[in-house]
Structures are given as structure tokens and as C-alpha cells.
Amino acid sequence: MTTSSARREPRAAAPSAGGPLLAVAVLLVALNLRGPIVAVAPVVDAIRADLGVSAAVAGLLTSLPVLAFAVAAPPASWMIGRLGPERAMLVGLAVLGVGTLLRSADGIAGALAGTALIGAGITVGNVVVPVVIGRDFPHRSGALLGAYTATMNVGSMITLSITVPLADGVGWRVALLAWLVVAVASVVLWTVATRRRRPGADAVVPAAGDEIGGPAPWRRPVGWLLVVAFAGQSFSYYGLTAWLPEILADLRGLGAGSAGVASSLFQIFAVAGALATPLVRNRTGSLRLAFVPVALGWLALPGGLLLAPAAWPLWCSLGGAAQGGGFFVFFSAVLAASRTTTENRRLGAFMQTGGYAIGALGPTVVGALHGTGAAAWDPALALVLAALVVLTASGWAATRPRT
Template structure:
């Protein structure tokens, strides 16, 4: 058991300022990645690269999420989440500038650095929310998740107009404003906290349990893997799926993709309310059902695509919130929370990185190519999400 002599005193943080810092950090955790999509043609033309190489600018960060999670978790344990988050934002900023520097190598290496910097935030945010807001963790996880999607929508909407005036390089660097603001407010919100740099303070529950030796973290890894695979697979291919299945033009197909992204904000905000008033198990049911509705609905009734895209959009926002609320519930202290979050994210994002590639490969393998096979693959991944997620949330009381 940890004794008082082993812990340093922790000074209470100003809650409103810390919440503002969490929101500003969240704006940085997806926006720099999706900003590439609207200007990818300009990037290809300027750098003289193929579509496959340009695709690495969006797929490499997801792989970085997986591979960088263990070292990021170690660094957070050594430095503490406050200082580690500043390091992560610094790496993200350097990567953003390097991505817009001259040359393909700089663009790719900068993209990897962006992914590594974001990985730190992916792990730090649930840890800080669970540690500093134990009675409001569900609501703040929802706000955090919703803000990531808001950041994505801002960059998707404004990168093209900015690039039209100043070029894609400066347009992508414009979003450094989010990182600078996050650094300033995060530093102000956390500068009074004093904690051991060796690890996060816990509640005296005993040595942290290894996540790989417990069932619930494995179930949550499978659930998050199913969610990540489906999200990234559908995000990459949904416009083309709808163009082929329904004959939609590019604008209409883009509207469908927007529904899938925008409704995530509603799902992220509503799901914690259901979990708080009822239970995490009850909150998980519409998440699983809503996400399953998209590939299942497109297979049996593609004409109702606006309904399926809306349901799945809300579900994918709610699913992220439920899974990491379950990570908090399955952890006895901040150290265990950090290790479990890294374990779940490392494995889950590794599976997620396969989504766009496997969905596209199954499509091209058809003779003639069709979307029934890829949609069945996504449906299978979501069944894994449903089964593993339900098994995890029903076991939380016994862990």
C-alpha cells in the first residue's frame, strides 16, 4: 500500500480553467489529421506523389496511435500527465510545421510526429478526467469526445477556403493556433499541481494490476478495435459506397459523410446522460445497435442511407465515450487507468489502421467489384464491438 510519505501533496486545480484546457487539447486530437483530406489533391500535385503515398498522410497517424501508446504511457508515468501533455503538444506542433515543409520525407515524418503527439493526448485526457473529476467523468468524457469532432468539422470546413488564399502548406499550419492556445491554458491550469514525477498518485488500493492479465481490458481492447476498424474503414470509403449503391453525386455523398461525423457530437453528449441516469450497460445498447445499423442498413435498404448514417454517427461518438468510461470504471487508481487506456488504445488503433486497407482490398477482390463483401466485413467488426463491449460493461462490478 502507498504511504503518505511516498506521495507528494496535490494542490487542487481550478476546475473551470482545467475544463477549458481539456477542451482546447481535445481540439488538437483529430483536427490536424482530417485537415489533410480536403486539400489532398493539391498536396499530391505539389509534391508529385501517387494517391497511395498521399494516403499515408491520413493512415500513418492511426498506426502511430497504436505503436506510440506504450512509450507514451511510460513517459506519462515518468513525467506526470501535466508535463507529458506539454511534450505531446510540442511534438504535435513540430510535426505540423515539418509536414508543411518542402519535400515528401518531411511531410511523412511530420505526419508521424503529429500522430505521436496526439497519442500522448489520447492517453492523458481520460487519466486527468478520471483523476480530477471522478464524479463528473462521464459528462466530461462526452464533452471531450464531442470537442474532438467539433475540431474535425472546423478544419474540414475552413482548410479549403484558407488554402485557396495562401496555399495548402500555410493552411495546414494555421491550425497550430489550437496547439498554442492549448499549451498556454494547460500550463495555467496545471502549474500549481505538485506530484511525483515517478508515477501518478493512486488511492492506496495497492499495486496497479497489469491490464493484460485481466479479462475486462482485453474485452475493451476488442470492442475499441471493432469501433476503430469500422470508423476508419467507413470514413475512408463511405462516399464511394454511396455513389456506387445509390448513384449519389459527390456533393450528396459528402453530405452522408458529414452526417456520420456531425451526429457524433450528439452521441458523445447524450450517452453520458443515459449512463448517469441509468447505467453504462443501458447506454451501450443504442451505441451497438446504432453502429450496426449503417452496414446492415446499406445491405438491406440502401435507400434509407440518411437514417443509417445518422444513427451510426451518433453511435460512434457515444461508443468512444462508453468505452473509456468503462476503462475508468475498471481502474482502481490513476496509474491503472493510464496503463489500461494505453493497452486498449494500442491494440484498438492497430486494428483500426487495417480498416481502410482491408475494406478497399475486399472491394477490389470482387468479380466484379462490389460493396456487399466490404460491408459484411464492417458488420463483422461491429458484431465484435457489440459482443465484447457488452461482455465488458456487464463484468465491471466484478473487477
């Protein structure tokens, strides 16, 4: 393939590998992309007691995967370019499976190593799925991206619901190992759904100057805008996910159990946001107009908790819908800014590398700004609000109409 022909490579160069079956496979893969990480949170106390580790060490079991999202995105993109999305996804699921086994093995070293592998395997899926959606479903990419985002949040909700009962009955190791069933099922369905597409058909070996996929994403203004916007989303999401129960307990005097249930609104409404935002985009014909309610909903959460904490159910619901819709908006912006499958892959990996690197700092930084007294959470919430102002400005610029 010559450089000039590669630049004209259509985003959906090959026919769909499996049609509806491939769409189902994408959604089943999506269940693997957050659930194995979220599963640790409900049983972290049992893990600490069993392994005899501090809270800081146990916290690595949830923060390591986010760091892996950032560190592993560039090599994942390279592997996808060499092997093609089909084979790369199978490699990612295999790594995820090995990590799941290792995490439940004896000892903290195995748990941490397994957690890192889980993060690396999920990273491959994070990059592959938007590429496959843009390539094989060009006329339904918005709807499938929304369903993909919603399914990831559904996976998190299912995990939070069943992990504790499972752990009570069979122990935390087996409860976390149960996710291996979903990974194996995903391998089987993905293999069947993609069997008619030649593996590696979309793989591109870069020519001199690495220009075959168009300009490098770091040389494009839209690339940096998406990094900044996605960083604001990730920082706010992970910072608030880690501390929202305690914030609500301190601001409203809720008990630990009530605060945990209350903060679940933030996760539940993400499903609504992920499904509604594509509808707004289709109805208005504008990704930028679909971004407006996302930005307003995000700003409402920390702003509302600062100014009117008594209305916390409203703020948590709006913020939850915004984080689900924001994920759709930013990956749709990657598709809109990509002329080829290669550009889609590289730009998506670039956005995730920078965004998740900043996002991994969220829980630590937000927690460090927690003070004492009546206004204990004001500095932390103000920082999250500032991050979301930056998200709003960069997201508005990144979602401008493109041809």
C-alpha cells in the same frame, strides 16, 4: 511510496488543479486530437500535385497517425508515469507543433516525418486526457468525457469546413500550418490551468515485478475485452470514414459532392452521440445500458446499407451517433475498471494500442474487398458488420457493473 499504499491510491488523490479552467483546457486540447489529421483529406489532391506523389503515398498522410496511436501508446504511458500528466501533455503538444511545422516544409520526406510526429504528439493527449478527467473530475467524469469526445468531432467538422477555403487563398501548406495556433494556445492554457499542481506528483516508479499499478492490463480479462471492443470501433470508424462517400455514390448514384456531404452526417451526429450517451448513463445508472443504443446504432449502419440503402440518411445518422457514444463508453469502462490513476493510464494505453493497430487496417481492408457489379460493396459492408457484432459481444462483457 510502498507497494501496498500505491494500490490504495485514490483515483482523485490530489485536489483539482484548476477546476473550470482545467476543464476548458482539456476541451481546448481535444481540438488538437483529430483536426490536424482530418485537415489533410480535403486538400490531398493539392498535396499530390505539389509533391508529385502517388495516391498510395499521399494516403500515408492520413494513415500514419493512426499507426502512431498504436505504436506510441505504450511509450506515451511510460512517459506519463515518469513525468506526470502535466509535463507529459506539454511534451505531446510540443511534438505535435514540431510535426505541424515539418509537415508543411518542402518535400514528401518532411511531410511524412511531420505526420508521424503529429500522430505521436496526439497519442500523448489520447492517454493523458482520460487520466486527468478521472483524477481531477471523479464526480463529473461522465459529462466531461462526453464533452471531450464531442469537442474532438467538432474539431474535425471545423477542419473540414475551413481547410479548403484557406488552401484556396494561401495554399495547402499554410492551411495545414494554421493548426499550430491551436496547439500554442493549448500549451498556454494547460500551463496556467495546471500551475498549482506539482508536476510529476502522480508519477509512479514501478517496483520489482511492476505491481505498483495493480496487475498488468494484459493479465486482466477486462483489458482484452476492451481491446477487442475498441478494435471493432476503430476498424469500423476508419474503414467507413475512408470509403463512405464512394459507397454512397455507388449504392445511390450520388455525385462526388453530394456523397461527401451525405457522409458528413456520420461525423455530425457523432457530437450528438457523445453528448447523449453520458445522459443515458446518468439517467439509468448503468454503463451497460448506455452501451445498448451504441451497439444498435453501429449495427444499423452497415446492416441498413446492405438491406435498405435507400434509407442511407437514417443509417449514417445512427452510425455517427454510435461512434461518438462508443468512444465515451469505452473510456468510461476504463475508468470503471481502474482503482488508481496508474491503472487508468496503463489500461487506457493497452486498449488504444490494440484497438488502433486494428483500426489502421480498416481503410485498406475495406477498400480491398470492394468488388465490381451491383453488389460491389456487399463483402466490405459484411466485414464491417461482423466487426461490429464482435464489438457488441465484447463491449457487453466489458461494461458489466463493477464495484
